[in-house]
Every structure is written in C-alpha cells, then in structure tokens.
Amino acid sequence: MPGASPRPQRPFVRRLREHPLLLVALLLQSALVLLPLIYMLSTSFKLPVEVFEVPMRWIPRELRIENYVEPLQQRPFVRWFINSTIVAVSVTFLNLVTSVLAGYSFAKFSYPGRNILFGFILATFFIPLEAFIVPLFILVRDLGWLNTYAGLIIPAGGNAFAIFFMRQNIMTLPNDLIEAARIDGASEPRIVLSVILPLMRTAISSIAIFCFMWNWNSFLYPLLVATQDAYRTLPIGLASFESAYSTNYPQLMAVSFLAMLPVLIVFFVLQRQFIEAIALQGVKG
Amino acid sequence: MPRLRISVRARQNAWGFAFALPAVVLFGVFAVYPILRTFYLSVHRYSLVGTPEYVGAANFRFILTDPGFAQTLRNTGFYALGTYVPVLALALVMALALNTGVPFRNVFRVINFIPVVISWAIVAIVWKILFHHQGLINQALVQLGFERIPWLQSTSAAPWAVIIPSIWKELGFYTVIFLAGLQTIPRIFYEAARIDGAGTLQAFRFITLPLLRPILFFATIIAVIEGVKVFIPQFVMTGGGPSGATKVIAVSIYETAFAFGRMGRAAAMSVLLFAIVLILTLTQNLVYGRDRS
Structure with missing residues (x-):
C-alpha cells in the first residue's frame, strides 16, 4: 500500500x-x-x-x-461443474483480452471519439444487468444462442470495471517506455505483448481473479440462457436440484458443499491475491 | 517532414482505435443496445412472439397504480437499507478492528472473507435450511426461552430471513475495501494527532473519516446498486413470498417477463429500476461533491 x-x-x-x-x-x-x-x-x-x-x-x-x-447419479452435477469451468475460464480470458486492449487504447492513444467511447463503457458500470435483462434475453434468443456456450460466454466478454481498472493502471506507465519501443521498430501489437503485458502482471491477475469469481457465481443470466440441463452452470443446477429434491436436506447439503469446495480451495491457495484484488477495487475505483 | 509525422501519428491512432474495438463492439451489442431497447419495449406490448405493439405509457400507468408493485418497491428499499446500513457500519468496525495489532488478524481477515467467494445460490440454500421451522436457528431460540419464528412463512419475518444471510455474505467484501483504505492513511498522522493531545475518537473523526471518504463513497455506491438489484436470495429462499412479502424489483421483472410473458411491462419496471439507480447514484455524487468542497 x-x-x-x-x-x-x-x-x-x-x-x-x-x-x-x-x-x-x-x-x-x-x-x-x-x-x-x-x-x-x-x-x-x-x-x-x-x-x-x-x-x-x-x-x-x-x-x-x-x-x-x-445426487451425482440422479442429476448431471459433473456436467454442470464442467460447464461452469468452461464458461468462467473463457469469460475470464475474454475479459483479459478486451480489458488490456481497451485499457491501453483509452490510456495511451488520442483518436477522435476516445472519451465518448470510454464514457459509454464506464456508464454501463452503473447500470445493473437486471435493468436490461429482458431485451438482452430477446437478443440472445434471436441470435440462436439460447442453450449454447457462445450465449453463455460472449455477451459476458466485456466488463466495464475491468476496462476502467486496466486504464487506470496503464496510465501510470511512462510514455517514454512505449516511445522507446516504437523507435526500436516494434509494431503496435508487439508493444502490447512485450511492453504492456509484462508490466501489468499484477493488474491482470487481479482482474482474472475477480472476473472468475463473479462469473463462477453468476446466476440470473445463465438461469435464462441455459434452460436445458446440458448447458446449466453449477449454481443454476444446484438451485434446480433444490427446488426438485428440497426435502432431502443431507443430499442437498452434500452437493452444495461439493460445489463450494473448488472455489474454496482456489481461495485458500490464492487468498492473498483474492483479498488484494478486491482491496484494489476500492482504492483504485 | 511534417507530412510523415502526421501519417505516423494517424497510424498509431488507428491502432489505438483497433485496440478498443473488441470492447466497444461487445458493449455496443450486449449492453448499449439492450439498454436502449429496454426503453423501447417499455412503451410496447410484447410477449416474445409476434411484433411489439405500441401502447404508449400504459405499462407505466399499470405498474405505478398496481398496489403489488408499490409493495415490491417498498420491499426493495427495506432490503437495501436493512442489509447495507448494517453491512457498511459493521464492515467499518471490522476494518478498524483488523487494522490494530490484534493477534491472528490475517486469519480473521481470511475467515471473514470466505462468504464472499461462495456462490449466492449455495448461501441461500444453506440459510433456507437454517431458517426451517425446526431448524438450527429456531432450536437456538427455543433454548433461549423464545418462541419459534416461522421465518420463511410469515410476512413479517421473511424479509429478515433474507436480510440476515445477506449481511453474513456481504460483510467481508466491504471490510476488505475499508481495510485497504485504512492502510493508505499514513501512521504518522495518528502519531501527530496523539502528540497534539487528540483521543482515539477525535482521531477517528478528524483523520480516519475524512481520509476514508473516497472509499466510503465508492462502497456506498456499490452497496446501493447491489441492494436495489438484488435477486438471488429472494428467488432461491422465498420465491418472493409469502404473499409477496419479499418480492423485490428484480424478482418482479423476472416473473413478469418469464413467467407471465409480459415483456413490455417488465421493461417498464426495468426503466424504473434504472431510474432509481441513477437518482441514488447522482444524489450520492452531489452529497459527496458538496462535502468535499
């Protein structure tokens, strides 16, 4: 600090x-x-x-x-776990790509319309998903993406906070560093890969952690987009198990505990990074 | 060679724009478009089939005169205040406690954070069983000589049955944010205050609070948004019941759109949710801006 x-x-x-x-x-x-x-x-x-x-x-x-x-024999919990993993990992990766690129663009370039674009993206941070979930659902349905991985992943690929956070971090890099790379003849994409990325390691791991956590626990959106068992994620699968088998409390607690375990293990291994990622959110935000 | 310089600059900027493009396209398609579309749908009748039919302000007239929706708005306000006033206050206390030299403070910090990483769906399922009529919480009440409370069946208890797990789950997040804020305050300020004869409370009032203000502001904004958009605890624990006692705006939007197929009416509720968030955020911005000057 x-x-x-x-x-x-x-x-x-x-x-x-x-x-x-x-x-x-x-x-x-x-x-x-x-x-x-x-x-x-x-x-x-x-x-x-x-x-x-x-x-x-x-x-x-x-x-x-x-x-x-x-319960694992009655309902496809393993499949739901795999779905959650596929979706959360892909969304996190997409978010890293979009936030590093856009953060760099908004921090270090000055093309016309830059501030307007950034302003639009930042404004969505204050608009909860719940306020536009109905048209979003209709759009995803019209794209034919209900019950597909594309539908679960792509619309979640940009995160206003992640972009803002990357921009704030990249702004602290000295311009000379980028200019020096340009003089050495590095192409713009090469500068992203060999100058920005290595210097942004801490910020990137913070974003990776909170994007993964948000997405792993995300509920309303996958509830609507994945209505078939085959595409449900773990929280949605659990909630559906709860409403169908709610009287068998021990089994319900067992699967809930199983579902909680992976995140808990990751948390205990990376607890310092987890807590710092959240802490930075407040300080930089 | 000014011409060459311009073209180099222009090429760089073209790259800069290209870097923003993936995010801009994703936000344009999956955020800005649906947000604008919410306003469009709010003045139409649409049931997922056929074409939307323009109905003017009928959807707004309906929800604003519906006593059920008035109840929903009150429930949302009750939940937001009932959860986040205690959460913010307790988180500040926790952060101050963990910012001392108390032994094991890192262990406490980690334990306090565990609920933050657990899925809301799991949290809601566990607390639903804890609040069961014969569940652990009622057992404890009986032990202490109280009557059992029908937590999830009574209209007066159910709102609290949703708020209590929310406080349990959210506390760690705000504690960590406040703690990070406290740690940015240089220790020397407190030492200087002590030399000047200031007590602990005075130091809190004149050093901690003012320097923590930006973080308090950030945390309150996040808390307000989280509070009014809440969905999972009500959806999983009570389904909005009993008799609508825990129905909040997001549950109402979900139900109206996906159980009753009234997309226009749900969009009108969304516009209202959007307006509430906007007004609350702007108000806080004004209060914060005025206090700062």
Whole structure:
C-alpha cells in the first residue's frame, strides 16, 4: 500500500495482552461466519430424519458417504461443474483480452471519439444487468444462442470495471517506455505483448481473479440462457436440484458443499491475491 | 517532414482505435443496445412472439397504480437499507478492528472473507435450511426461552430471513475495501494527532473519516446498486413470498417477463429500476461533491 508505514512487530504475548476484548469479539465473529459452513458439512453426512434432531448433533452418528454419491447419479452435477469451468475460464480470458486492449487504447492513444467511447463503457458500470435483462434475453434468443456456450460466454466478454481498472493502471506507465519501443521498430501489437503485458502482471491477475469469481457465481443470466440441463452452470443446477429434491436436506447439503469446495480451495491457495484484488477495487475505483 | 509525422501519428491512432474495438463492439451489442431497447419495449406490448405493439405509457400507468408493485418497491428499499446500513457500519468496525495489532488478524481477515467467494445460490440454500421451522436457528431460540419464528412463512419475518444471510455474505467484501483504505492513511498522522493531545475518537473523526471518504463513497455506491438489484436470495429462499412479502424489483421483472410473458411491462419496471439507480447514484455524487468542497 502506498504511503503506509510498516507497523512495528511487537512480541505476540504483548499484542495478546493489549487487545484481549477485541480478540474475543473477533473469535465470536469468526464463529458466526463459520457456523453455517460447519452446519452444512455436518448435515451432509446425516440421514434425513436426523437433520432436525434436538439437540443438534454436530458430529453425525455415522458418515453417510452415499449422500455425496447418489445426487451425482440422479442429476448431471459433473456436467454442470464442467460447464461452469468452461464458461468462467473463457469469460475470464475474454475479459483479459478486451480489458488490456481497451485499457491501453483509452490510456495511451488520442483518436477522435476516445472519451465518448470510454464514457459509454464506464456508464454501463452503473447500470445493473437486471435493468436490461429482458431485451438482452430477446437478443440472445434471436441470435440462436439460447442453450449454447457462445450465449453463455460472449455477451459476458466485456466488463466495464475491468476496462476502467486496466486504464487506470496503464496510465501510470511512462510514455517514454512505449516511445522507446516504437523507435526500436516494434509494431503496435508487439508493444502490447512485450511492453504492456509484462508490466501489468499484477493488474491482470487481479482482474482474472475477480472476473472468475463473479462469473463462477453468476446466476440470473445463465438461469435464462441455459434452460436445458446440458448447458446449466453449477449454481443454476444446484438451485434446480433444490427446488426438485428440497426435502432431502443431507443430499442437498452434500452437493452444495461439493460445489463450494473448488472455489474454496482456489481461495485458500490464492487468498492473498483474492483479498488484494478486491482491496484494489476500492482504492483504485 | 511534417507530412510523415502526421501519417505516423494517424497510424498509431488507428491502432489505438483497433485496440478498443473488441470492447466497444461487445458493449455496443450486449449492453448499449439492450439498454436502449429496454426503453423501447417499455412503451410496447410484447410477449416474445409476434411484433411489439405500441401502447404508449400504459405499462407505466399499470405498474405505478398496481398496489403489488408499490409493495415490491417498498420491499426493495427495506432490503437495501436493512442489509447495507448494517453491512457498511459493521464492515467499518471490522476494518478498524483488523487494522490494530490484534493477534491472528490475517486469519480473521481470511475467515471473514470466505462468504464472499461462495456462490449466492449455495448461501441461500444453506440459510433456507437454517431458517426451517425446526431448524438450527429456531432450536437456538427455543433454548433461549423464545418462541419459534416461522421465518420463511410469515410476512413479517421473511424479509429478515433474507436480510440476515445477506449481511453474513456481504460483510467481508466491504471490510476488505475499508481495510485497504485504512492502510493508505499514513501512521504518522495518528502519531501527530496523539502528540497534539487528540483521543482515539477525535482521531477517528478528524483523520480516519475524512481520509476514508473516497472509499466510503465508492462502497456506498456499490452497496446501493447491489441492494436495489438484488435477486438471488429472494428467488432461491422465498420465491418472493409469502404473499409477496419479499418480492423485490428484480424478482418482479423476472416473473413478469418469464413467467407471465409480459415483456413490455417488465421493461417498464426495468426503466424504473434504472431510474432509481441513477437518482441514488447522482444524489450520492452531489452529497459527496458538496462535502468535499
């Protein structure tokens, strides 16, 4: 963080003694955050009749692994998982391409209409998808893209925030760097590949993380565009499973837990980057 | 050689324009066009088949005189305030707590962020079971000597049954944003204030709040948009029920368009949603702009 001075590291015991109440409060808060997730895991191994037992048994009598297997045989969860992966990875890649190129264009070139184009794109950041979902659905239907990967991927390929974020970052690059490459005879596309990309690595990984996260969790749009099982994404598949099998709570919790696991693992591996990507959103935005 | 220079510049700019093109085309086709089309459809009758028929302001007249839609607007406002006022306040408290030397603060920061990465669909499904009549929350209430609350069946409790998971899910996002803001404030400001004899509250009032203002502004704008466009928790947990008690604008748009096939009426609701977001964003902009000067 610019401007932040390093905090002197005091011995652990002293820090503990300085903030006892705060520590207790934060422990309670963490417990509240984790409780629903532990409940989910615990319920996922039970028999349906055990779910509402009083008092609640946090450690099930026996671990019913079947709860994790049976739903996968009843409904195409694996397919939904693959769909979610294909869609989120492609959308993220598309977003990186469009945001790096457009961000560079809006930051370092001055052609007529540049500000108007940027203004239009930025304005859409403040317009929620829910406000134009009806004509968007009609358009995608008229293109023949309902229940296709194209329909799930291409319309989500541009993100106003990602473009704004790349522009802000590229603006901080010195112009001399680009001019020097030009004098060396580099073509414009080559400058993007060998000057802009390597210098924008942190910004790119931030965009990759939040685009992936948004898209992996996206709901309303795939709900409308993918109505057939074969093209549903995981959140939509889960919601449809919930409305059809809602009484088998252990199975419902098992598949929900499975669906949550990949993102959770990625999050724990990349937690620093995740949190920084979100933090930068606020500071740069 | 001025002519050569111009043509070099022009060629560069042509490349610059070409770089913007993929984004411009995607936004033109999949954002700007449907946004304009929303306004067009809002004054037509259309049911996904045939051609739209011009009906003037009939769609707006209908929704604005419909008591059900008035209820929907109130529900949306209640949800947005009920969720994001606590979220923003608690997030600021959390950020201040995590910005101290408290032990394990990185662990707390990560735990607090977990709900942010989980799909809303999953969050809604889990909380639906927690709010079950015999579920964990009612069990706890009985233990504490209270009556069970029919969370998802009563019109007075259901709005809260949707708000509580939302606070749980959204808190971590705003905490991280505020924490990043706090960390940009140079520590030396606080030391200077302490030397001048300022207490903790004064330092918060005269250093933290003013320097955090741009981030507070950004966070409030995001929160307002998130609040009024909310869809998933209501859609998954209550379907907008019981008797419309949790029906919000986005659920109403979805239902009107895709269950009742009234595209024009849904588009009119969308125009209203758009107007609400615009007014709220501009108001905040004005307030922020005035305070800054």
